[in-house]
Amino acid sequence: MRRRQWLHWGCACCAAVTGLAKAQSPWVPPPRFTRPDVASEEGGLWALMDREETRVRRSPFCMHETALNQYLSEIACKLGGDHCPDVRVYAVRTPYFNASMAPNGMMQVWSGLLLRMENEAQLAAIMAHEIGHYLQRHSLEQLRDVKARSAFATAMIAFGIYGLAGQLVALGGAYAFSRDQERDADRISIELMRKTGYDAREAAKVWADLLAELRANPAVDPTHESVLFATHPPSDERRDELQRLSVHDDGQTSEAAYKAQLAPLRFGLLEDEIKRGRFDESVVLLDRLLAREPEHGDLLYFRGEARRRRNGAGDAALAMADYEAAVRSGQAPAVTHRSMAAVYRSMGQGEQARAAWQLYLQAAPDAPDAALIRQYLEEAQ
Amino acid sequence: MNRRRIAFVGAAVVALWLAGCAQVSKVATGEVTVQERLSVTLDRPWNQFEGAQGDGVPTWTQEGITVDTLKFYVGLKNGGLLAPTPTEPKGQAPLEFKSTMRTGEIVALFERLYSREGSTFTLDRVGPDTFADTPGFSFEFSSIRKGDDVRLRGVGWGAVHNGELFAITYTAPRLAFFPNGVASAESIARSARIRK
Secondary structure (H helix, E strand, C coil): CCHHHHHHHHHHCCHHHHHHHHHCCCCCCCCCCCCCCCCCHHHHHHHHHHHHHHHHHHCCCECCCHHHHHHHHHHHHHHHHHHHHHCEEEEECCCCCCEEECCCCEEEEEHHHHHHCCCHHHHHHHHHHHHHHHHCCHHHHHHHHHHHCHHHHHHHHHHCHHHHHHHHHHCCCCCCCCHHHHHHHHHHHHHHHHHCCECCHHHHHHHHHHHHHHHHCCCCCHHHHCHHHHHCCCHHHHHHHHHHHCCCCCCECCHHHHHHHHHHHHHHHHHHHHHCCCHHHHHHHHHHHHHHCCCCHHHHHHHHHHHHHHCCCCHHHHHHHHHHHHHHHCCCCCHHHHHHHHHHHHCCCHHHHHHHHHHHHHHCCCCCCHHHHHHHHHHHC | CCHHHHHHHHHHHHHHHHHHHCCEEEECCEEEEECCCEEEEECCCEEEECCCCCCCCCEEECCCCCCCEEEEEEEECCCCECCCCCCCCCCCCCCECCCCCCHHHHHHHHHHHHCHHHCCCEEEEEEEEEECCEEEEEEEEEEECCCCCCEEEEEEEEEEECCEEEEEEEEEECCCHHHHHHHHHHHHHHCCEECC
16 A cells, blocks of 8 residues: 555544444445456456566565465455455565555555554554455546546557556556545445454554654655645644544454564564664654563664664664663574674774674674674774 | 655666666776776776766666666765765665774665665675775675566675775676676776775
8 A cells, every 4th residue: 555545544534434434324345356358448457467466476575475475365355355365465575664456456565564563453454445445446447537637648649548557556556546535445444344353443553653653754744755644634633533533443453463473574674674774763663663562682673773873862872772671681683792892882992892793703603794793803902 | 656666766767768868988998097086907898877877976887787787986085975866765864974984884885775765685795805905895795676676696895095985886687697797897896996
């Protein structure tokens, strides 16, 4: 789901949406779709998405962890109901918050999103929103909307209407769904969550957490960083409305099940997170994750990394405190000692740096940088 | 589409434009001076993109800019950016070189450079080496490039001389292209001399 859609969705959980959902006649999911005639505009779109799905499936970024994929498929199946056989979920290794669903039933969930979810209900909220778009065939509406736009006439002639629209969908929606479509998908997602026993209040939490991350960086104005923030009502208002609307909901969050699925992957996802170079955002994210698991060695190490690499005022000391806490937890990764050595060295504490490098080499004698660390030790003699 | 993806598509368009329209000049065999500070000796001709890749980093290639690239980082001073681009997203820490950086920190800058837009970077080896008659480092890495899913291998050589960073990196698809080109790239790196 594009960030725009996602935040739309957060907005759409507000009174107008949920109120409508409750007040209007119950939404009835459509029957399973049959494959459209390839000669039709929808058939052309499906064919393009089929090709895109083949590319995604073969991509080295497609995560092939069997347990994770089965878990994601089970959630999609639960939410999709009768449409279960038509929905295929792919986890894609990309350290940003995103998910999307194509009209042929292909759903992509990015690893940066998986890292940020606290429980299964939050993940289900996003997947349900995407399934909402799918069930309402919003992509087809968008295709027709694109056709209607005279500004794209030239492009259509040059590339063919299906090619253009398909590219847009494949790229994640240069044409975002309309506000009405987002409201529609929101309404459906809330209904699907309730129907399947998930706590709908988690939807608002995901939205608020993402907003907190975006606001963490003083250089970033969310209204400029995100199309959604720029084109919709003030984000605070949406967050507050979401919280108000879902206050009476309850249900399962399935936090333990989600953590169990993510545990074997999380170290790698955190490595990718740090490589984004958005250290302010990473610190906010890790603060939130550590609030739930305050003594987790990996989380402490990575928050230390975000602080050390941000290198702002006081960050070195804060990073060292995290590294020390990680070591005390007994679960610190070996690289914690290497990072501690870097901080000691920057503080002019050569003796401690040498000791930390030695601990690193003891824990990881075959590390790719072992030769370099040995050189550091020789120079420090 | 979020702005990051728009930026990526824009960068791809720019790359294609560069590949199709940017001026390419031949770099002949023999001694060549890059940015007036780094002399290297070529054992075969290379192609130079006059506009680099939008980051001001001199870039040479044998097979094409989307295939193999030999990049030169010449005399980067304290506070200089490794590969500044006009589309650098706000909120992303700049790839800023500091004269006090040690090898591990410098290689971490390259790690972030090659991880841009979600590409992967795996450090395979880093160790002490000599570059341009200066005690320095060399490193090897693997990467999967986002956008076209190409699996790359890379190697780099560098040193900090009088507080300035000098480095050369070479990347190419791991099958065929990298094995075919790395020897020539290393020959160039081994021949590097810093001009006073």
